[in-house]
Amino acid sequence: MFRTEKVLVLRETRFRESDRILTVLTAEAGKKTLAAHGALSKKSRIAAATQQLTYSELTLFEKGGRLSVREGVVLEGFPGLRTELERFALGCYIAECLELFSTEDQPEPELMQLGLNCLYALSEGLADCRKVKAAFELRLMAEEGYAPMDAVCRKCGSRQIPLPVFLTEDGSFLCGSCARDFYGLQMTDLSLAALRHILHAPARRILAFRIPEEDMRILARAAERWLLHCAERKLPTLDYYNMLRTEQNYG
Numbered sequence: 001m002f003r004t005e006k007v008l009v010l011r012e013t014r015f016r017e018s019d020r021i022l023t024v025l026t027a028e029a030g031k032k033t034l035a036a037h038g039a040l041s042k043k044s045r046i047a048a049a050t051q052q053l054t055y056s057e058l059t060l061f062e063k064g065g066r067l068s069v070r071e072g073v074v075l076e077g078f079p080g081l082r083t084e085l086e087r088f089a090l091g092c093y094i095a096e097c098l099e100l101f102s103t104e105d106q107p108e109p110e111l112m113q114l115g116l117n118c119l120y121a122l123s124e125g126l127a128d129c130r131k132v133k134a135a136f137e138l139r140l141m142a143e144e145g146y147a148p149m150d151a152v153c154r155k156c157g158s159r160q161i162p163l164p165v166f167l168t169e170d171g172s173f174l175c176g177s178c179a180r181d182f183y184g185l186q187m188t189d190l191s192l193a194a195l196r197h198i199l200h201a202p203a204r205r206i207l208a209f210r211i212p213e214e215d216m217r218i219l220a221r222a223a224e225r226w227l228l229h230c231a232e233r234k235l236p237t238l239d240y241y242n243m244l245r246t247e248q249n250y251g
């Protein structure tokens with residue numbers, strides 16, 4: 001049986017001489033595993049459409065519960081990711097997170113939209129890597145039901161949360177005067193405002209904020225720590241991305 005599906009290729013693994021096994025994300029049916037026979041051979045017509053970090057429309061053949069790719073058209077190849085190592089590394093981290101947090105056979109339209117929007121912004125240079133990364137991490141957690149509890153100070157109920165402290169062990173916030181006996185990440189008014197924007201803005205607007213460098217640094221730290229806390233495991237693509245950034249800054 002044939003059918004077409006729009007997919008974001010999250011991961012490709014070489015198999016046999018010229019085959020690829022793909023892990024893809026679809027909006028309607030979540031995560032899927034596909035076989036792409038001959039995708040690595042020189043004459044292959046599905047080579048481009050089955051490449052990692054490509055958004056494609058694939059014609060799939062289903063037999064005995066297994067899906068294989070018969071034809072493919074690239075809808076968006078995100079070319080800007082492939083010309084700069086830092087962007088590509090971040091793209092791979094985004095893909096690893098989407099794979100980790102998406103489910104098989106369950107619609108994931110929000111994750112698909114988030115992934116596509118962030119990869120597009122990255123590819124087109126619409127926002128810098130750190131901003132895309134923080135917005136992706138926080139919004140992904142929110143979509144997965146792990147939104148930080150940003151409404152009020154957990155102890156006194158203040159909505160303003162002056163001198164906010166982010167407790168990464170449970171995702172709650174305390175204001176400065178309530179936080180004395182707690183260990184958490186000291187944030188700023190502007191980094192908290194940006195975090196709130198990312199969590200609550202319409203999907204297409206999550207990158208539409210501007211904060212000074214120092215506040216951005218704090219926001220980035222909060223977003224990464226929270227995702228790692230929720231993921232409960234190490235992410236190789238994150239380690240690689242952070243190593244690249246360290247090398248660029250100090251190397």
Ligand SMILES: [Zn+2]
Pocket residue numbers: 153154155156157158174175176177178
């Ligand atoms: Zn308080």
